[in-house]
Amino acid sequence: MLPIGPLLIEPRLLERMIEVMKKELISTEKGENVNSHLIGVAVDFIQTYADKCHHGKEEDILFRDLNKKNLQREHRRIMEKLIEEHRWGRETTKKLVEANVRYLNGEKEAGRDIVNFMRELVIFYPKHIEKEDRHFFIPCMEYFTEEEKEHMLREEWDFDKNIIHEKYKDVVAAAEESRKL
Ligand SMILES: [Fe+2]
Numbered sequence: 001m002l003p004i005g006p007l008l009i010e011p012r013l014l015e016r017m018i019e020v021m022k023k024e025l026i027s028t029e030k031g032e033n034v035n036s037h038l039i040g041v042a043v044d045f046i047q048t049y050a051d052k053c054h055h056g057k058e059e060d061i062l063f064r065d066l067n068k069k070n071l072q073r074e075h076r077r078i079m080e081k082l083i084e085e086h087r088w089g090r091e092t093t094k095k096l097v098e099a100n101v102r103y104l105n106g107e108k109e110a111g112r113d114i115v116n117f118m119r120e121l122v123i124f125y126p127k128h129i130e131k132e133d134r135h136f137f138i139p140c141m142e143y144f145t146e147e148e149k150e151h152m153l154r155e156e157w158d159f160d161k162n163i164i165h166e167k168y169k170d171v172v173a174a175a176e177e178s179r180k181l
């Protein structure tokens with residue numbers, strides 16, 4: 001498998017979550033109550049799977065190695081844009097998490113923020129995915145030797161293995177922090 005193999009497969013799961021978020025968005029816009037539990041599940045998925053696991057491998061392995069190559073101007077431009085978009089996605093998801101907490105704390109007006117941030121995210125992700133899948137990943141493979149590609153793929157498997165440990169270390173640290181208050 002090429003190192004872009006996992007990077008092309010993983011967004012399919014993200015697309016399924018985006019579809020769920022779209023349905024939640026439609027029902028909230030129709031005036032139904034915000035489903036805070038579902039929002040919590042969706043943001044956890046985005047933060048752990050889409051950002052740490054998927055964007056993590058893009059940035060820490062593929063983009064890192066591409067950065068060492070003499071990239072065509074267009075490829076470098078797209079890579080920089082993708083990094084900027086990851087940053088935007090991270091910030092917007094964080095804002096959605098915060099709005100959801102405010103909503104759970106009884107601040108009903110936070111429902112409007114939830115709808116807005118969710119709308120921004122469901123519009124953003126399909127465009128971001130298309131940019132990578134159709135215009136970036138495949139031509140980028142030309143820069144690497146077979147050996148380099150194999151090495152990257154192995155690194156990606158190791159990267160994935162560590163995610164669960166990092167995730168639950170963070171969960172325990174957050175739980176410990178909450179008991180201090
Ligand atoms: Fe990406």
Ligand SMILES: [Fe+2]
Pocket residue numbers: 007011054055058129132
């Ligand atoms: Fe991606």
